[in-house]
Amino acid sequence: MRVELIDPTSGISGTPSFGMTVLLNEHTAIDAGTLGFLWPISRQRQVSRVFLSHSHMDHVAALPSFLDNVYGTGLECPTVLAGPETLKSLQSDLFNDRLWPDFVRLSEQGPSFLHLQQLSPLETVEANELRVTPWPLSHVVPVLGFLVEDSCSAVAFLTDTGPCDSVWERLNACESLKAVFLECSFPRRHEPLATASGHLSVTSFAGEIAKLRRSVPVIAYHLKPAFHEEIVDEVQRLQQPNVEVIQPGRVYTF
Numbered sequence: 001m002r003v004e005l006i007d008p009t010s011g012i013s014g015t016p017s018f019g020m021t022v023l024l025n026e027h028t029a030i031d032a033g034t035l036g037f038l039w040p041i042s043r044q045r046q047v048s049r050v051f052l053s054h055s056h057m058d059h060v061a062a063l064p065s066f067l068d069n070v071y072g073t074g075l076e077c078p079t080v081l082a083g084p085e086t087l088k089s090l091q092s093d094l095f096n097d098r099l100w101p102d103f104v105r106l107s108e109q110g111p112s113f114l115h116l117q118q119l120s121p122l123e124t125v126e127a128n129e130l131r132v133t134p135w136p137l138s139h140v141v142p143v144l145g146f147l148v149e150d151s152c153s154a155v156a157f158l159t160d161t162g163p164c165d166s167v168w169e170r171l172n173a174c175e176s177l178k179a180v181f182l183e184c185s186f187p188r189r190h191e192p193l194a195t196a197s198g199h200l201s202v203t204s205f206a207g208e209i210a211k212l213r214r215s216v217p218v219i220a221y222h223l224k225p226a227f228h229e230e231i232v233d234e235v236q237r238l239q240q241p242n243v244e245v246i247q248p249g250r251v252y253t254f
């Protein structure tokens with residue numbers, strides 16, 4: 001499985017940007033915070049499914065530009081898959097003709113911009129050769145983490161979330177688990193803010209990885225750019241040999 005964090009500004013700033021998109025095998029995306037900035041546009045046109053974890057802006061901000069960029073190519077339009085609350089928010093808060101044209105209504109009147117597909121927790125969806133299972137996490141709005149499997153590997157993507165026990169029980173039972181991508185939004189000094197906003201600080205991140213009983217890499221991602229260096233330093237001080245911080249633009253293969 002090919003995994004890449006799409007981050008068009010990291011090569012300029014050296015620091016990951018605000019938005020989140022993880023691209024899997026070039027055809028499936030998790031979140032669309034940066035998907036519309038993936039370059040060249042021909043790479044965007046290879047993406048046929050976009051799984052959204054939740055409705056927050058850092059996860060959906062570049063969805064409108066992505067749908068614009070891939071529209072009218074003659075190919076089947078992309079499918080956007082999300083939980084019911086996220087789909088409702090997309091339609092009422094984003095595609096409402098005020099923030100952005102109502103792509104859902106326009107898709108009923110002409111060539112489609114997108115298909116919407118509702119996800120249910122623990123119900124697996126096929127995405128070409130991948131199987132994607134959404135799991136509920138703990139955040140200030142309903143959010144889904146994803147376990148993505150192919151014929152030999154399983155990789156978990158867990159953001160945005162605060163501490164959550166049930167997901168670790170499932171991961172510990174997953175024989176083919178090869179890696180866990182886990183959010184680490186804040187440095188230790190902002191643990192109260194992390195708790196209040198449904199995120200992990202390095203302190204609670206350490207508490208979560210202690211629940212993992214499988215010897216697989218844990219890759220910290222979703223670091224707030226303003227605290228990037230501080231979080232990297234604190235994660236390194238955990239001195240956990242299987243824990244690293246994500247490198248935007250690096251292609252991970254599992």
Ligand SMILES: [Zn+2]
Nearest residue numbers: 054056139160
């Ligand atoms: Zn969020």
Ligand SMILES: [Zn+2]
Nearest residue numbers: 056058059160
């Ligand atoms: Zn987020």
